[in-house]
Amino acid sequence: MKFGTKAIHAGIEPDPSTGAIMTPIYQTSTYIQHTLGGHQEYAYARSQNPTRTALQNNLAALENGKHGICFSSGVAAIDAVIKLFNPGDEIISTNDLYGGTYRLFTQVYERYGIKFKFVSMLEAEGIAAHITDKTKMIWVETPTNPMMNIIDIAAVAKLSTGNKIILAVDNTFASPYLQNPLDLGADIVMHSVTKYLGGHSDVVMGALVVNDDELAQKLAFIQNSCGAIPGPQDCFLVIRGIKTLHLRMERHSQNGKTIAAYLKNHPKVEKVYWPGFEDHPNHEIAKKQMRDYGGMISFSLVGNMESDVKKVMENFQIFALAESLGGVESLCGHPASMTHASIPREEREKVGLVDSLIRLSVGVEDAEDLKNDLAQALGKI
Template structure:
């Protein structure tokens, strides 16, 4: 059975009513037959039928044994880090999402959990960073926002040799394009706000584990700390996932067209997209993923925050906003938005230059999106020409 068919029919019909759509069990508590005797649900923080359906669905999508849904992507990351103890260490990708960096550095560092950031595209750097205290390797692949690709299989083998957990943030690739658990990872996380939801209308996070035992450990923290996803948001996420395969394929097709256009434009310095043959890990991405996703980043030859700010406030179809993965195309300036919490010198060292712009390529017609970018470049070029002429005349 093909993955699209399997996904659609893995969403169960409601046994009680025959409802095709998953019901929203908007209840805080459940009647018990006797103290401690129930139908599998007693309190919605601990378990809820709508959320449980979602958790089973994401586990199946990622080929895992246990799925858990959280109130945000950061809540999902937080639950994974709670597996560690004071004195443990994490080896993490250097080009890391700003929110994860903030969580590691501003929250968990003061509890004695230290993080070493390395270029995970080089397996030897991961190996060299490991110490006897290393308990977790943290990957994003592709990374946010420079789209670096790490070899999950090679790093998984290294992690297993050292008895270290490997967690992969699979938000950008989605389960449609990449399944890290099949490649040897122990845990997968998603900001489900992005492609899993797909419509910019829900904040959510998910964790999927390779083993039931590991899932039950994270389940304990989900229940004990209470960062759960509510039933209505769980319903929205299920509804979004129903069209995931179709959306991701079109996102990828549009993104490749946009990246190809940008690579040929004279005002662009570098384009970051693993689907381009110029990408340093293009061959690895082609082997590890089924397609290349919907995010494209690029830097301008005028490498200033001012130039980037002018660009991101001049587009028409691309809307300036945080987040990504929705039906509508978005763009952002990471230096001033998503990665502002990372010190400027560290951010630049990891390739997030002052002029870097991240595009979340949506489901509009690709030619319309390219024309929007083309017109933006032309408008800014004309404005700059006028300013130069005015200065010359003065």
């Protein structure tokens, strides 16, 4: 089954009681049990909900996985993964990652004795030097947030398998349409469903997809025991959003290519980070493991002046100044003061995250309108 067909049909069955083609919103906290002590699939909604089950099955199919597990946010999904480990365990992470992930790792779980190493993963072989007998997982983002660095998933998977280490990949920026980490050897795929999967800036949710039955059982146990679950209304909205994921990602990618090329040739732009450029670091890897390059772009301004950033971002008329990404509308963000403010400045600058860096989530509007908006906003400096 091709991706567009899976997006609409995989894991989705007509409602057995009415034949409704759209999965109903099962707005209930509990279910009638017909026998005392007997087993039934649905007993209490924290554990299972039919709307959530349909979504989890759909997400698993999109990532070519067996098990999907949904959470109340992307960070809650990451939190569940870290709960697999014990004090004294070590996790290796890319040194360029979402600020919320960094904050969870360093300000929450380091207090409980889990150690995190943040290293460059542009060359997968370099990770090996950081592996010890205490290393239990490698955490990867690709493309990374916000520098758009590309990490070779297959090469890291070979390394993790050889050392019997779990490989987890945050696939939020790519979405299952552009990239499938399980096919490349990853053990866990994480999504902030809030972003491209939902696609309409109206849901907060996270998800994990795995193939291993035992790992799925452990994560489902954490989901149920800790209770960070999404509600049925949100699950319904994501099921609806996913039905157009392939169409939206095609347009995001087309517009991303147009906007990246425009910015690269603009005299007030210092550097553009977009993996579709042939001179982008690890472009050949992106070409191999991705189907297209998406709509996420970061760029810095000539002179690196914060005052110029303020003028540009506050004068956009179509690009909205807002947190998040992946919706149909175009957004702009300032990572240094927004999504990555929890990362110390010296650490941000080591990976190129300067104060003038602007991150764009290019939406599905007309590309000419987006270029004109960039032109007038950049014209204010």
